[in-house]
Amino acid sequence: MRPTAWMTNSPKPYESVLVANRGEIAVRILKAVRECGLRGIAIHNDLDRDGMHLEYADSVDHLRGEDLSSTYLSPEAIINSARRTGADAIHPGYGFLSERADFAKSVLESGLVWIGPPPEAIRLMGDKIRARESMIKAQVPVIPGRSISISDGEDPLPQLAAAAAEVGYPLLLKASAGGGGKGMRVVNEPKLLRTEYQAASREATAAFGNGTVYVESLLRGARHIEIQIFADSHGNVIHLNERDCSLQRRHQKVIEEAPSPAVDPELREKMGDAAIQAARAVNYEGAGTVEFLLSSQKEFYFLEMNTRLQVEHPVTELVTGLDLVHMQLMTAAGIELQLSQDEVSLSGHAMEARIYAEDPSTGFLPSIGPIARFDTPVGPGVRVDSGIRKGDEVTTSFDPMLAKIIVHAPDRNSAIQRLDHALSETILHGVKSNIEFCREILNTETFRGPGVTTDYLEGRPSTQSQNKTPPGLIEIIATAAEKFGLNKSTGTPLGNQDKHSGHEHDPFTTLAKRFP
Amino acid sequence: MKWKSDNSDKVWSVRLLIEGEQASVAHLKCGDETIQSDVTITFDKQSGSIYVNDDGKKLNPKITKVGDSWWVTVSSQTFVVTEALHNSKSTTEDQGGLTAPMPGIVRQVNVDTGQKVRKGQPLMVLEAMKMEHQIIAPQAGKIEAIHYNEGDRVEMGSVLISIFE
Numbered sequence: 054m055r056p057t058a059w060m061t062n063s064p065k066p067y068e069s070v071l072v073a074n075r076g077e078i079a080v081r082i083l084k085a086v087r088e089c090g091l092r093g094i095a096i097h098n099d100l101d102r103d104g105m106h107l108e109y110a111d112s113v114d115h116l117r118g119e120d121l122s123s124t125y126l127s128p129e130a131i132i133n134s135a136r137r138t139g140a141d142a143i144h145p146g147y148g149f150l151s152e153r154a155d156f157a158k159s160v161l162e163s164g165l166v167w168i169g170p171p172p173e174a175i176r177l178m179g180d181k182i183r184a185r186e187s188m189i190k191a192q193v194p195v196i197p198g199r200s201i202s203i204s205d206g207e208d209p210l211p212q213l214a215a216a217a218a219e220v221g222y223p224l225l226l227k228a229s230a231g232g233g234g235k236g237m238r239v240v241n242e243p244k245l246l247r248t249e250y251q252a253a254s255r256e257a258t259a260a261f262g263n264g265t266v267y268v269e270s271l272l273r274g275a276r277h278i279e280i281q282i283f284a285d286s287h288g289n290v291i292h293l294n295e296r297d298c299s300l301q302r303r304h305q306k307v308i309e310e311a312p313s314p315a316v317d318p319e320l321r322e323k324m325g326d327a328a329i330q331a332a333r334a335v336n337y338e339g340a341g342t343v344e345f346l347l348s349s350q351k352e353f354y355f356l357e358m359n360t361r362l363q364v365e366h367p368v369t370e371l372v373t374g375l376d377l378v379h380m381q382l383m384t385a386a387g388i389e390l391q392l393s394q395d396e397v398s399l400s401g402h403a404m405e406a407r408i409y410a411e412d413p414s415t416g417f418l419p420s421i422g423p424i425a426r427f428d429t430p431v432g433p434g435v436r437v438d439s440g441i442r443k444g445d446e447v448t449t450s451f452d453p454m455l456a457k458i459i460v461h462a463p464d465r466n467s468a469i470q471r472l473d474h475a476l477s478e479t480i481l482h483g484v485k486s487n488i489e490f491c492r493e494i495l496n497t498e499t500f501r502g503p504g505v506t507t508d509y510l511e512g513r514p515s516t517q518s519q520n521k522t523p524p525g526l527i528e529i530i531a532t533a534a535e536k537f538g539l540n541k542s543t544g545t546p547l548g549n550q551d552k553h554s555g556h557e558h559d560p561f562t563t564l565a566k567r568f569p
Numbered sequence: 570m571k572w573k574s575d576n577s578d579k580v581w582s583v584r585l586l587i588e589g590e591q592a593s594v595a596h597l598k599c600g601d602e603t604i605q606s607d608v609t610i611t612f613d614k615q616s617g618s619i620y621v622n623d624d625g626k627k628l629n630p631k632i633t634k635v636g637d638s639w640w641v642t643v644s645s646q647t648f649v650v651t652e653a654l655h656n657s658k659s660t661t662e663d664q665g666g667l668t669a670p671m672p673g674i675v676r677q678v679n680v681d682t683g684q685k686v687r688k689g690q691p692l693m694v695l696e697a698m699k700m701e702h703q704i705i706a707p708q709a710g711k712i713e714a715i716h717y718n719e720g721d722r723v724e725m726g727s728v729l730i731s732i733f734e
Binding site: 426428523 | 604
């Protein structure tokens with residue numbers, strides 16, 4: 054494909070992009086890169102030789118090693134790979150090195166284009182205490198809280214008690230360098246303050262190499278509302294409306310939607326403005342997300358800023374009609390934003406369910422196994438962003454988030470209906486997943502009514518859906534399958550099949566066999 | 570055939586009556602309980618799939634064999650069933666003796682020490698999970714020792730009978 058005209062005429066044109074990621078997000082980015090007529094470069098390690106994302110690249114580079122730390126998580130290995138493959142730019146995706154300021158800096162110092170925010174913005178927002186301070190300065194509301202500074206060997210209790218007296222119970226101890234629920238502890242009463250502090254600090258040291266912890270008031274019954282923002286290198290910053298990601302388990306999002314049932318146009322404008330303030334305060338560039346907690350009294354507080362593309366970005370794409378990855382590619386080439394705040398639309402309702410390889414019947418433990426079958430839904434307003442296909446193997450080496458089913462419909466009720474139906478058409482065999490669990494949630498009165506708060510799934514038993522089939526039907530079907538010899542047609546040994554064919558009766562399968 | 574499902578301890582036993590590309594249920598048992606089923610199955614050779622007719626309702630199950638298990642999605646619910654006798658067979662072969670596939674009680678001993686047996690001959694009946702299991706000779710040989718008597722409780726993996734080839 055020819056490079057797009059905007060790239061050729063841009064202030065900082067580039068021709069090839071190395072995607073330093075894998076799974077569904079690497080597929081998503083590589084598709085956008087190639088649609089723009091640029092060369093897409095994918096990487097993999099020893100355990101990932103057949104990764105689905107490699108199919109979507111013009112060139113593929115092998116990073117030697119099995120562990121993440123010497124491959125996907127190694128700045129040096131990735132920059133060397135960019136040199137080897139002649140890449141002009143690096144897109145980090147999400148997770149891995151996407152929020153590592155030192156990596157962004159080395160990419161720029163190597164003379165490559167960094168498709169992400171400036172290293173200084175990443176650094177500032179990565180330190181939760183400094184981020185809070187910048188937000189207070191920029192007059193963005195933050196959750197009542199206090200930093201503490203405990204030196205080695207010092208008894209933490211006096212400082213903790215003073216901070217606790219100020220913010221009140223229940224409170225939250227949070228790692229300054231934290232994220233993903235690590236180094237985070239809820240404290241309900243004074244006598245647990247010391248032990249919980251020690252646990253949080255230990256966890257933070259182990260996870261982030263920094264044991265600094267601060268004290269924050271714990272908001273109960275709040276919603277997680279985040280504002281997608283976008284900034285260019287010419288000083289323009291806009292917001293692309295909110296996403297409601299209140300449905301979480303252990304700080305991991307499960308279902309996301311836009312717009313939020315709890316946000317009206319007036320609140321949207323106020324939160325949007327606050328998010329733009331936050332982005333301006335750190336001289337942000339590119340795609341970013343400002344996360345807020347929204348209390349039941351509709352007061353909102355800054356939580357943190359994610360300085361990268363988010364997993365749930367498709368929800369925003371569907372309601373605004375924009376392509377966030379294209380916009381990232383343009384911004385990195387020095388092009389000005391193509392729309393003003395007034396031109397940002399909010400049309401209909403979008404909703405996403407994340408498909409995790411986990412077993413709801415064992416308390417959501419990760420599950421592994423072969424992808425023996427993966428049928429995905431198609432239809433009006435249905436989008437599937439997936440990183441797996443039949444013949445792949447789900448192992449414990451990589452993230453359990455396998456795919457996302459995203460829908461768009463005229464209003465919230467029809468979006469719920471559409472997502473429920475799309476999930477009913479999503480069939481995954483060989484690995485246990487949360488597909489039926491997501492459908493159960495979609496059908497609760499709370500979700501269908503006002504929507505949920507972030508503590509909704511806490512303490513909710515991982516219910517197992519009632520078997521609605523006639524007694525013995527599954528065993529009758531299995532017996533019939535054996536007797537009619539169905540294993541010969543559907544149960545072919547994994548690894549022997551054509552991995553590039555999504556369908557059993559794909560005409561190209563036979564063609565490929567005839568003309569290897 | 571006997572099946573165990575992933576999320577229940579019950580063992581189902583199914584025998585089908587097959588006529589051409591049609592199958593009906595000749596026998597259906599859940600544990601000790603016999604269940605009446607009018608479900609019929611049609612095999613479509615062309616597409617390699619099967620259809621279920623349940624009292625005039627047509628279902629189109631999606632089925633996949635993964636290892637020893639069948640993954641079955643029907644009415645948008647997914648189930649995993651595994652053939653129930655598989656485990657006992659492999660453990661007996663591994664250990665060169667006949668071991669208990671699950672914890673239970675010896676209900677019947679059909680042979681004596683020193684007796685010659687042929688391959689496939691029933692040696693013992695074990696009751697476990699409210700279901701009876703036949704312990705069958707994996708090969709022809711001579712009974713060397715019987716380690717448990719009727720009424721004895723056995724743990725999973727206990728050697729029940731030793732056979733000398």
